[in-house]
Amino acid sequence: MEGAQRPLVALVGPPNSGKSTLFNRLTGLRQKVANYPGVTVERKVGRARLRDGREIDVVDLPGVNGFSARTLDERITRDVLEGRAEGIRPPDAVVLIVDVTRFEQQLMLCEPVLELGVPTLLVLNMSDELDRRGGRIDEELLADQLGVEVVRAAVRTGRGMGAVDRFLAGAVDRGAFPERPCPAVRNVPHGVQLPMVDVFAQRRQRVRALARDARFAPAGPSPLQERLDSVLLHRVWGPLVFLVVVLVVFQAMFTWATPLMDGVEWLIATSGEWVRGALPPSWFRSLLVDGVWAGVGSVLVFLPQILVLFLFLGVMEDSGYMARAAVIADRLMYRVGLQGRAFLPLLSAYACAVPAILSARTVEDERDRLTTIFVTPFMTCSARLPVYALLIAAFVPERPVVGPLMGTRAATLLGLYGLGVGAAVGTAFLIRRTILRGHAAPFLMELPSYRIPSLASLGLRLLDRSKVFLRRAGRVILGVAVVLWLLTQVPRSGGSPPPIERSALGVAGHVVEPVIRPLGFDWKIGIGLVSSLAAREVIVGTLGTINGVQDADEGSLELQAALRRDLDLGGAVALLVFFAFALQCMSTVAVMRRETNGWRWPALQFSYMLALAYLGAYLANRLI
Amino acid sequence: MSPRSLPTVGPTAGSVPEQPQELRLDAVPLQQTVELVRIDLPIEQVEPLLERGLLPGCRMCPVRRSPGGDPIVTVDGNLLALRREMAGCLCVRLADGDFVQDGDPTPGPR
Incomplete structure (x- = not known):
């Protein structure tokens, strides 16, 4: 089937609703990541094969809480759903996925999606957790109320995927969604205070009514979450665990990744020599070996370290700890003009500033994000280490500083790390008072439930x-x-x-x-x-x-x-x-x-x- | 759950005031359920709060403090961390408790 003829289904949902897990389950390795034209929002499109063998295209939209144009993510999501985004055709159907344990808050997104008039499936994800914690919801009543299909699911374990498959098959049967009714995402008030609060308040009332009619009972408190939070957010244990986690990440990046990096280095050098031996001497051989090979090699050598870093960050993110870490880091970061979410990019920057700057996208506020990006390259990335190592070995004689614990060389290296941090802090402080002056953006961090990360998604x-x-x-x-x-x-x-x-x-x-x-x-x-x-x-x-x-x-x-x-x-x-x-x-x-x-x-x-x-x-x- | 069983701790422990009085969220003791009255923030900063269900009329309950002393609250079963500066801009009153709505944050087991 031609790509242009495959129906396109958009996945929409708030952050931490399991949207990406669903996307991964549907598309597996058949996904492509690019950017939307001209902006830094990632466009993730994949191909899903249905159980009957037919295929559809799936686009995983950024996780959003609403459709105002407040953030780039929200703007892109709205544009794609309304069929106005450049470089992607209007979706023929929408799968809206919400975390049912946070039903009332997450359902706020439902109304603007339904207003689009596109065939929609509402996936009530994490319903296993809702059941476990004594909550309930009648999805059939909810479906009657909303006029769309509703399915209880637990995407991580695969529950409810049959219904998703049936819905997608229906989208193929219908073919392209004939014509778009006039897009009606109408909650973008400008300037006036009351209407905005009103829009939300009214929507909120309707959501409440919906919840009542669908016999929704909220999940009780999660004892596991309570117990974990009482340690991980404890006044003393919290920061201690945080410190240990950061140290383990460092240890992993610089000790455990080293043999892998050495291996990659050896592989590149050996293969380069092999190519050199296989070709007659010429400018072309020199270009290939000394230019291309060396260039590619100098990137590849960092890959193991970045993979190890992202493995750890992925575990932190998927387990729910990252949000807690951001909360712990926030106070300190706030003082220097950054915010808790900047912790992730800054930590990544110790491996390499490139993925770090990319991950600064999670920093919601634009001024905060720019500040984060601006100070990121001051963090001591791995590419500085060979230079430091060479100069320290050549010029700093090894003498004990702190007894047998630390010598002059280690102290110098530590000092250089400190120099980077100092420059970053000073710079953040400086630009928040000059070119990026303004009110601190509100810092709101949702703390998701703890979960065991799945290997496939990692x-x-x-x-x-x-x-x-x-x-x-x-x-x-x-x-x-x-x-x-x-x-x-x-x-x-x-x-x-x-x-x-x-x-x-x-x-x-x-x-x-x-x-x-x-x-x-x-x-x-x-x-x-x-x-x-x-x-x-x-x-x-x-x-x-x-x-x-x-x-x-x-x-x-x-x-x-x-x-x-x-x-x-x-x-x-x-x-x-x-x-x-x-x-x-x-x-x-x-x-x-x-x-x-x-x-x-x-x-x-x-x-x-x-x-x-x-x-x-x-x-x-x-x-x- | 009856209103009387809502635990009150801290300096106001002992009695739930008869008149709903307004106070700031950062002054609310842990495990005390309150109702949001007003958000004293510039308009462009309010929207992220609204999207996450922090609307006038919603019920919230500070369940713990972060190591830095910032409040962590439940709003509709949603756990949210905010800065105490922002909590100081959220005007709340003690929940009257003569109704218990679906989605009320249940006080934690402390």
């Missing part, structure tokens, strides 16, 4: 996130890597590439030398800085090449000795500070451009961080 999430990361970071780094390779190849003399100091890249290093001289850097470091624009850790390899060190990595003693000849201690500290502050990462810049819809923010951020890096490095070099 797996799909990992797959999905790694695809997005590779696409976003991969393209840019590959591009920059090829350009950098080209700069090392020209001007060619006698058919062979010049020595690096006389290449275009070397010339660039010499050109910036007068500017970086006050920081204690020479032209070699200059070349390194220019090359690290692709990704920070590239400087290690570049410095190796310049100094004629074969297969240089951060542990190479030869490279450390060469650096000690080129830099004094002041210069080394300056270089560390420079890397702590500067936005030496084109993928981050590119992702920022997408997420802020323009060059303004990334340009501002790049210049701000560069200025800060220069100033910091200058001071460090002068003072030491």
